[in-house]
Amino acid sequence: MKPYTNSNDVLNDAVALRKRAARDGYLFFTDLVDLAALRALRGRFEEILARHQWIDEGTAASDLLTTKEAVVEGMPEFIPVLEDFQRLEEFHAFAHDPGVLGMLGRLFGDTVLAHPRNIGRIVFPTTPTTPPHQDYVHIQGTPDVWTAWIPLGDCPRALGGIQVLAGSHRVGVYPVQRMSGAGGVGVPTDGLPGDWVAGDFTAGDALFFHSETIHEGLPNTTSDRFRLSVDYRYQAVSKPVTEASLLPHFNRFGWDWVYEGWQSADLQYYWREFDLELAPFTRDVYRFVEDGAAGPEHPPE
Numbered sequence: 001m002k003p004y005t006n007s008n009d010v011l012n013d014a015v016a017l018r019k020r021a022a023r024d025g026y027l028f029f030t031d032l033v034d035l036a037a038l039r040a041l042r043g044r045f046e047e048i049l050a051r052h053q054w055i056d057e058g059t060a061a062s063d064l065l066t067t068k069e070a071v072v073e074g075m076p077e078f079i080p081v082l083e084d085f086q087r088l089e090e091f092h093a094f095a096h097d098p099g100v101l102g103m104l105g106r107l108f109g110d111t112v113l114a115h116p117r118n119i120g121r122i123v124f125p126t127t128p129t130t131p132p133h134q135d136y137v138h139i140q141g142t143p144d145v146w147t148a149w150i151p152l153g154d155c156p157r158a159l160g161g162i163q164v165l166a167g168s169h170r171v172g173v174y175p176v177q178r179m180s181g182a183g184g185v186g187v188p189t190d191g192l193p194g195d196w197v198a199g200d201f202t203a204g205d206a207l208f209f210h211s212e213t214i215h216e217g218l219p220n221t222t223s224d225r226f227r228l229s230v231d232y233r234y235q236a237v238s239k240p241v242t243e244a245s246l247l248p249h250f251n252r253f254g255w256d257w258v259y260e261g262w263q264s265a266d267l268q269y270y271w272r273e274f275d276l277e278l279a280p281f282t283r284d285v286y287r288f289v290e291d292g293a294a295g296p297e298h299p300p301e
C-alpha cells in the first residue's frame with residue numbers, strides 16, 4: 001500500500017488544489033486543524049467512554065484502553081453513547097474548524113456549507129470496520145460533497161485509519177453488495193484500477209475525499225485500544241442538498257434536543273441563513289451486484 005500524497009504544498013493555491021483533488025479524489029494535510037479544539041473534543045469522548053464503563057477499570061481514560069466485549073453501531077448498547085457525543089457542542093463546533101473551512105473554500109470557489117449531520121466513530125479493537133464504499137449513495141444531493149475524516153489524536157495505521165482508492169471518483173457510482181460493518185453495503189473492489197493509499201496520522205492531520213471516491217476503514221489491529229475519529233461533510237452552498245444531510249446522524253430526537261445545554265447559539269441552525277436548493281433522496285442509486293448491476297465503464301488506462 002502506498003502512502004497518501006501530502007497536499008500541504010497546494011493548501012493555499014486554489015488552482016493547484018483543485019488539480020490535485022481532480023487527479024486523486026482525496027487530499028491529505030498535516031497540521032491542519034486546531035489542536036486545542038481537537039484535544040478538548042477528545043477529552044469529552046474519553047469522559048463519555050469512562051462514564052459508560054467502556055474503558056478498562058484502573059486505567060487512565062486518555063489511554064483509551066478497553067478489553068470490553070465490542071459494541072458496534074447498530075447494537076442497542078451503542079445508542080446511549082451515541083446520544084452523549086451527538087449532543088456535544090464541541091463535536092459540532094469542531095466541524096467549523098478554520099483550517100478545514102479555509103481549504104474547502106478554495107477547493108469549491110464558493111461559500112462552504114458544512115452539513116450539520118456530523119458523525120463520530122468509536123471503534124473497538126478487532127471489530128470489522130467500514131467496508132469499501134462511496135459516500136455518495138448515503139448522502140446524494142450532489143456528487144461534489146467532500147468528507148473530512150479526522151482522528152481524535154495520533155492514529156498510526158495499526159489503530160485502523162482509512163485507506164482510499166486513489167482516482168476512483170472519476171467514473172461514477174458503483175453497484176453495491178451487502179457487507180458487514182458500518183453502512184451495511186460496500187463496493188466489491190477486486191480488479192479495480194488505481195492505488196490504495198493510507199497513512200499514519202498525527203493529531204492535527206486531516207484526510208478529505210470526494211463522495212465518489214472509494215474508501216474503507218482499516219482494521220484496528222491493537223488488541224486493546226479504541227480508535228476515535230470524526231467525519232464531517234461539506235459542499236458548496238450553491239449545489240443541491242438533501243434534507244437528510246441537514247438532520248442529526250440517526251436523527252433520534254431532532255436539533256432542539258441536540259442543542260440543549262449548549263453555551264452558545266452561534267452554531268445552531270446556521271444553515272438556515274442560506275437559500276439552499278433541496279434535492280430528493282432516492283433508493284435508485286443503490287444498484288445491487290446481487291441483482292446483476294454492472295459497474296461503470298473504465299476508460300482505457
Ligand SMILES: O=C(O)CCC(=O)C(=O)O
Pocket residue numbers: 121129130135147148149162182215216217218229230231
Ligand atoms: O471511520 C470509518 O471507519 C469510516 C469513515 C467513512 O467511511 C467516512 O468518513 O466516510
Ligand SMILES: [Fe+2]
Pocket residue numbers: 133134135215
Ligand atoms: Fe465513508
